[in-house]
Every structure is written in C-alpha cells, then in structure tokens.
Amino acid sequence: MRRARRRDDSRYRRAVWLTGLVALVATAIALVVYALQGPRLRFASIDVVRAVAVPEVVLALESDRPLAPLDVADVTVVPDTPVRVDVSGAIVSVVFEQPLRYGTQYEVTLNGVTGAARDIDGTWTHSFTTPTATFYYLDRGSPGQPDRIMRAGTQGLA
DSSP states (O other): OHHHHHHHHHHHHHHHHHHHHHHHHHHHHHHHHHHTSOOOEEEEEOOHHHHTTSSOEEEEEEESSOBOOOOGGGEEEESOOOEEEEEETTEEEEEESSOOOTTOEEEEEEEEEEBSSSOOEEEEEEEEEOOOOEEEEEEOOOTTSOOEEEEEETTEEO
16 A cells, blocks of 8 residues: 555656746746747827827837847838837937828838847838828708708718
C-alpha cells in the first residue's frame, strides 16, 4: 500500500513539475517574441464630424509602449493632406492642418515607428472615412400647405 502511495505521489510531483516547466518555457517564448516586435498600434481616435468643419483636428494613435520621436516625413496621408506630428509617451498625434474633405476615405501610414527603449521599428496604418456633406433648406409650401424643412447632401434628399 505504501509503495502504491509513493508511486502516486511521485507521479503527481512529476506532473506538477512538468506543468510548471511547460508554463515557464511558454512564457519565456512569448516574452522573446514580444521583445523582438516593433511597437503595436492599440487604438486610434478622430472626430470625423469635426474634422470636416475645422482645421487642427487630431488623429490620436496609441501604442502598446512608449515611443521615440517621429518625423513628419515618416507620415503619409492619402489623399495628400498637410499634417504635423507629435509624440508624447505612447501617443502619436497626427494634426490635420486644414479641414478634411467630405465623404472621403483617408489612409494614414506611419513608417519607422520605434519604441523608446528598443530600436525595433514598425509600420502603422489607420483608415477612416469622413461623413458626407449635408445641408438644410426651406421648401415653401403652396398656399394653404405647410412649409417643409428639407435635408440634402451628396447622397441625395433625405
């Protein structure tokens, strides 16, 4: 009975050690893979409604780690639009210097995004579409009929 119990204890200990060793190796591999990659884009945000109305609207791009400074020559916007770029910690701010076009898809590409601690770079791409133009006008009704407020835009009447 004692031999069977010792065997069971021995098997249990080996299983625990093996499980721990596998977990340790998997964690080490994951850390090495993470360390060898450039910064990743976590989140991007822009107010597209405001972007078509006023200049100086910011596209904020958040990284998974602090970043090294970035030059405006590393930023490409399609269609071509003048921008400024600022890096603060893990946030890259791309500032559009003029209002954006209505109903247009924009693609912003940042080349050479480098972490502050490691010299491994990456490329980020973010796309967004601005809303279509909309305006309102008063449609005068016939005598005895009410006036109507109409909405029109590049997609037709609403």
